[in-house]
Amino acid sequence: MEKEQYQQLEQNVTPKPPYLKNVAKAFFVGGLICAIGQAVSLFYIIFFNFTEATAGNPTVATMVFFAMLLTGLGLYKRIGQFAGAGSAVPVTGFGNAVISAAIEHRSEGLVLGVGGNLFKLAGSVVLFGVVSAFFVALIKYILVTIGVVSW
Amino acid sequence: MVIIFQSKPSLLAGGVVAGPLENRSIFSQYFDAVYDDERWQMKTNEQGHRKMIEEACDAAMKKIGVQSGDIDYFMGGDLVNQMTPTNFAARDLEIPFIGLFSACATSVSSAIVACLLTELGAANFSLAGASSQHNAIERQFRYPINYGAQKPKTAQWTVTAAGYALIGKHREEYPSIEAATIGKSVDYGMDDPFHMGAAMAPAAFQTIQSHLQQRNQKIYHYDLILTGDLGQLGLKLLKGMLVENGVKNEELTLLRDAGAEFYGQDEAFQSGASGAGCSAAVFFSYVIQQMRAGSYKRVLLVATGALLSPLSYQQGETIPCTAHAIEITMK
Amino acid sequence: MVMTFVFAFIVGGIICVIGQLLMDVGNLTPAHTLSTLVILGAILDGMGLYEPLIDFAGAGATVPITSFGNSLTHGAMAEAEKHGLVGVLTGMFEVTSSGISAAIVFGFIGALIFKPKGNID
Numbered sequence: 001m002e003k004e005q006y007q008q009l010e011q012n013v014t015p016k017p018p019y020l021k022n023v024a025k026a027f028f029v030g031g032l033i034c035a036i037g038q039a040v041s042l043f044y045i046i047f048f049n050f051t052e053a054t055a056g057n058p059t060v061a062t063m064v065f066f067a068m069l070l071t072g073l074g075l076y077k078r079i080g081q082f083a084g085a086g087s088a089v090p091v092t093g094f095g096n097a098v099i100s101a102a103i104e105h106r107s108e109g110l111v112l113g114v115g116g117n118l119f120k121l122a123g124s125v126v127l128f129g130v131v132s133a134f135f136v137a138l139i140k141y142i143l144v145t146i147g148v149v150s151w
Numbered sequence: 152m153v154i155i156f157q158s159k160p161s162l163l164a165g166g167v168v169a170g171p172l173e174n175r176s177i178f179s180q181y182f183d184a185v186y187d188d189e190r191w192q193m194k195t196n197e198q199g200h201r202k203m204i205e206e207a208c209d210a211a212m213k214k215i216g217v218q219s220g221d222i223d224y225f226m227g228g229d230l231v232n233q234m235t236p237t238n239f240a241a242r243d244l245e246i247p248f249i250g251l252f253s254a255c256a257t258s259v260s261s262a263i264v265a266c267l268l269t270e271l272g273a274a275n276f277s278l279a280g281a282s283s284q285h286n287a288i289e290r291q292f293r294y295p296i297n298y299g300a301q302k303p304k305t306a307q308w309t310v311t312a313a314g315y316a317l318i319g320k321h322r323e324e325y326p327s328i329e330a331a332t333i334g335k336s337v338d339y340g341m342d343d344p345f346h347m348g349a350a351m352a353p354a355a356f357q358t359i360q361s362h363l364q365q366r367n368q369k370i371y372h373y374d375l376i377l378t379g380d381l382g383q384l385g386l387k388l389l390k391g392m393l394v395e396n397g398v399k400n401e402e403l404t405l406l407r408d409a410g411a412e413f414y415g416q417d418e419a420f421q422s423g424a425s426g427a428g429c430s431a432a433v434f435f436s437y438v439i440q441q442m443r444a445g446s447y448k449r450v451l452l453v454a455t456g457a458l459l460s461p462l463s464y465q466q467g468e469t470i471p472c473t474a475h476a477i478e479i480t481m482k
Numbered sequence: 483m484v485m486t487f488v489f490a491f492i493v494g495g496i497i498c499v500i501g502q503l504l505m506d507v508g509n510l511t512p513a514h515t516l517s518t519l520v521i522l523g524a525i526l527d528g529m530g531l532y533e534p535l536i537d538f539a540g541a542g543a544t545v546p547i548t549s550f551g552n553s554l555t556h557g558a559m560a561e562a563e564k565h566g567l568v569g570v571l572t573g574m575f576e577v578t579s580s581g582i583s584a585a586i587v588f589g590f591i592g593a594l595i596f597k598p599k600g601n602i603d
Contacts (some may be wrong), residue, residue: 006392
């Protein structure tokens with residue numbers, strides 16, 4: 001069988017992802033995680049005197065803490081299989097990426113294993129976050145300097 | 152060119168040892184042992200992997216009452232970088248050793264080399280097989296074990312199992328290897344490491360076709376043609392290719408895949424099992440035992456392997472695959 | 483009060499749906515998808531659109547990874563406004579460090595406490 005013919009056969013036989021089901025699951029779980037984040041935010045605002053603006057920081061740290069527990073107990077991967085982007089997109093997903101790599105590479109020691117592999121999965125997020133922030137801010141700065149927009 | 156073994160080396164014993172999750176395999180009743188600790192009480196996954204290989208070899212040797220000192224050659228491999236679990240097991244077994252990498256087709260490529268050495272008269276007893284340990288391999292080829300990635304329906308689960316066959320000079324009461332085909336590295340442009348079945352099916356097709364043609368055989372000359380780990384989808388694709396080539400539908404029932412059947416109908420395992428240990432575990436337990444019991448008289452075992460690395464995938468390469476076959480008969 | 487939860491749920495859910503479509507239809511890996519969303523967050527903040535989203539949806543906008551791109555850009559722009567061009571580099575991690583610090587610290591602690599287990603369910 002020729003290559004093109006085989007690729008056609010493969011297209012016909014391979015099941016497509018269940019788009020609607022996946023979108024629904026991602027929406028539900030992602031929304032739920034954010035709602036939990038909202039509750040955590042309120043908790044910090046009410047009991048610890050944070051404001052709406054500053055509550056974001058301890059909230060994110062708390063969500064990452066939850067991610068550590070779920071990741072370490074082997075539960076996050078089950079949520080991930082169900083929810084897909086619903087668990088990968090919230091900051092808990094970032095935590096899961098870092099923490100799962102850390103746990104995995106403990107067998108190579110704390111320095112070379114954990115230290116060397118910590119950002120194996122999440123590094124691209126940090127890289128592109130920083131680089132895009134740099135260019136966006138730079139462009140904004142130039143536009144402000146030449147008087148097209150204001151801060 | 153097909154290889155004909157005039158002296159018909161025999162599969163004298165098979166030793167198969169598996170991890171806790173493999174208790175859910177429909178073949179587990181044929182295994183020698185299923186352990187409840189995936190690390191075999193060792194500190195790392197890789198050390199557990201090594202221990203598992205040693206236990207499988209011990210199980211095989213015990214069955215005909217030999218020890219490692221009686222074994223002439225140890226052929227084997229796994230999927231870990233530089234195959235260190237197998238290398239370290241060879242160190243502990245102290246048998247002359249050549250490591251082979253045919254990815255998940257290593258079970259048969261090792262057996263072929265062992266048969267060649269036996270045919271040459273250079274070996275009385277050889278150990279040949281392959282193994283895989285789920286954790287060690289997932290973290291190397293895909294993601295850390297606890298990472299929450301969503302696997303598609305085409306994905307396969309790497310088994311934790313080691314299967315080693317004890318191959319020796321011909322004995323009437325044992326399944327014997329009459330012929331073998333060494334496959335090429337075949338690339339049909341598939342590039343998804345979560346859809347290995349599609350990448351491997353063309354290699355299996357080419358090897359099966361070549362073997363049958365060279366041996367002047369048709370599928371119905373066999374009681375069973377068992378591929379290693381195409382998975383449910385890969386098996387469908389292989390059957391599609393065979394049908395397109397003139398094979399009748401009734402003959403297709405003789406074609407089965409160890410990976411597709413490994414965990415039964417459990418959807419949690421998506422398209423089925425894979426890993427170097429998958430074909431080894433099923434070939435060297437279920438098939439040997441069924442042949443000795445008289446269920447099959449002529450079997451073609453076709454182990455399939457995907458010859459990629461995490462690096463090749465990141466560099467945007469496609470996935471070439473291979474398939475090796477041995478033809479086994481029983482009086 | 484209840485409405486803040488509803489909006490957080492809906493907006494957070496929508497951002498995740500965008501991610502799911504990038505993965506399923508766009509065939510992107512999780513790493514590619516998350517990188518894309520982070521860049522999106524940065525661009526939206528550059529256009530002044532992300533802060534209003536946070537006012538509207540609260541955690542629905544601060545919890546998804548897009549907010550990481552937003553806070554990095556926000557910090558960079560705020561410093562550039564105050565101290566000129568060099569602020570683009572110095573301001574970035576001022577408002578953002580909690581997510582990354584938490585991930586690193588809890589990753590380290592997790593590595594000490596947990597061992598990976600190959601279970602499927």
